[in-house]
Amino acid sequence: MIRSHDSIIVQTLGRFLIPVVQMFGLYVLFFGQYGPGGGFVGGVILGTGMILSVLIFGHSASRSLIAKDMLHADGVGMLIYAGVGGVCMIGGGEFLNYANLEIPGLEDASRRSLGIVLTQIGVAVDVAVTAVSIVFSLSAEEIIEDSING
Amino acid sequence: MIFPFEIPLLFLLLVTAAGAILVKDLMSAVLLLGTYSFFLSLIWAWFGAVDVAFVEAVVGAGLGTVLFLLTLFGTAPKDTRLRRPPPSLVTLIVFPLLGVLLLYAASDLPEFGDPNSPASVHISSTYLERSYQDSHTPNVVTSVLMDYRSLDTMVETVVIFTAGIACALLLRREPK
Numbered sequence: 001m002i003r004s005h006d007s008i009i010v011q012t013l014g015r016f017l018i019p020v021v022q023m024f025g026l027y028v029l030f031f032g033q034y035g036p037g038g039g040f041v042g043g044v045i046l047g048t049g050m051i052l053s054v055l056i057f058g059h060s061a062s063r064s065l066i067a068k069d070m071l072h073a074d075g076v077g078m079l080i081y082a083g084v085g086g087v088c089m090i091g092g093g094e095f096l097n098y099a100n101l102e103i104p105g106l107e108d109a110s111r112r113s114l115g116i117v118l119t120q121i122g123v124a125v126d127v128a129v130t131a132v133s134i135v136f137s138l139s140a141e142e143i144i145e146d147s148i149n150g
Numbered sequence: 151m152i153f154p155f156e157i158p159l160l161f162l163l164l165v166t167a168a169g170a171i172l173v174k175d176l177m178s179a180v181l182l183l184g185t186y187s188f189f190l191s192l193i194w195a196w197f198g199a200v201d202v203a204f205v206e207a208v209v210g211a212g213l214g215t216v217l218f219l220l221t222l223f224g225t226a227p228k229d230t231r232l233r234r235p236p237p238s239l240v241t242l243i244v245f246p247l248l249g250v251l252l253l254y255a256a257s258d259l260p261e262f263g264d265p266n267s268p269a270s271v272h273i274s275s276t277y278l279e280r281s282y283q284d285s286h287t288p289n290v291v292t293s294v295l296m297d298y299r300s301l302d303t304m305v306e307t308v309v310i311f312t313a314g315i316a317c318a319l320l321l322r323r324e325p326k
Contacts, residue, residue: 028204033287036200038295044208051216074318078311081304096300098285112285116296119303126307130314131213137321138220 002139004058014056021049029124033116039123043077046124047131054135074133077126084118155196163189176222176230184215197262201291 005011022045029042085096093100098115099108106114166189170182187210194203222230260267277294287293295303 032292033289035289036291037204038201038289038292041201041204041208044205044213048208048212051213055216074311074314078307081307085300085304096304098297098300109284109286112297113287116285116287116292119296119300120292123303123307126311130310133314134317135216135220137317138217138224 002054002059005056010056014052018049018053018056021052022046025049029120030117032120033113039120040127042120043124043127044131047128050128050132051135054132059136059139074126074129077122077124077129080122080125081119084115084122088115156193159189159193159196163193174232176232177219180215180218180222183218184211187211187214 005014025042025045025048028037028045029039032038032042084098084101087102088097088100089095091100091102096115096119098112101111101115103111103114163186166182166186170179170186173179173182187206190210191203191206194200194206260269264270277290277298281287281290281293285293285297287297
């Protein structure tokens with residue numbers, strides 16, 4: 001269990017920095033098609049922002065149950081990614097051939113563009129949740145106490 | 151002008167790498183490793199691989215350091231005591247030979263950014279020409295990763311997912 005940090009400098013800087021980090025992560029994620037970046041980097045930056053908030057404000061800072069449940073959703077990103085592939089197959093094409101996404105009013109290239117955005121979101125969710133989950137696993141209370149006692 | 155940035159960066163890279171290996175305290179080694187990743191990310195950005203530079207800065211310098219530190223806090227001092235036996239004779243002979251061999255092989259590599267190198271003439275030009283018509287994605291790296299080679303990326307995502315699951319299974323226990 002990580003407790004919140006005592007120093008007011010760290011807390012104030014955290015309050016200021018974490019939203020900036022998260023905004024930058026979202027920017028990198030959604031502008032991966034136009035500039036450097038993409039799903040993996042965006043997800044890692046988002047996850048690092050969450051880890052920063054856990055390190056500064058502690059495990060129990062967030063009372064929101066949704067936030068806590070979200071961290072157990074390791075497979076959701078995979079589900080989004082593979083689900084897009086499955087929807088492509090339902091549309092009558094190969095697995096992950098985004099041109100077969102059944103969205104009316106879009107030409108093939110725009111469908112591919114949309115498919116890239118969706119799969120990038122999948123990768124980002126997977127990477128972010130995995131990063132936070134590994135940090136939580138490493139900082140489980142029992143491990144720290146075991147090493148202190150024994 | 152390549153000289154003013156590249157040489158000091160490579161020098162700092164070597165110094166931090168050697169420091170991370172030679173330093174006595176594990177905590178200092180972890181922090182030096184983070185510094186090493188930061189300089190490495192600067193070098194990636196210098197080579198134009200901004201994606202890799204992002205990942206190196208965030209994962210290597212940020213996330214990796216946090217994971218190492220959490221692991222250090224979770225271990226007792228007796229587990230992390232450093233013993234450095236002097237290198238054996240085989241090490242002293244084999245590793246310089248390996249270095250010479252690698253340097254010899256490196257002279258056969260194509261020039262950096264050479265448009266006629268084997269990697270550039272095979273299929274890359276097709277991707278570069280057709281990426282925008284095929285998928286309306288100006289960044290060719292993204293369109294190769296997420297569209298042309300989408301299945302590879304999906305399996306990479308499976309690898310990350312598996313790593314997270316394995317960590318949770320090995321380390322996490324039910325709260326009482």
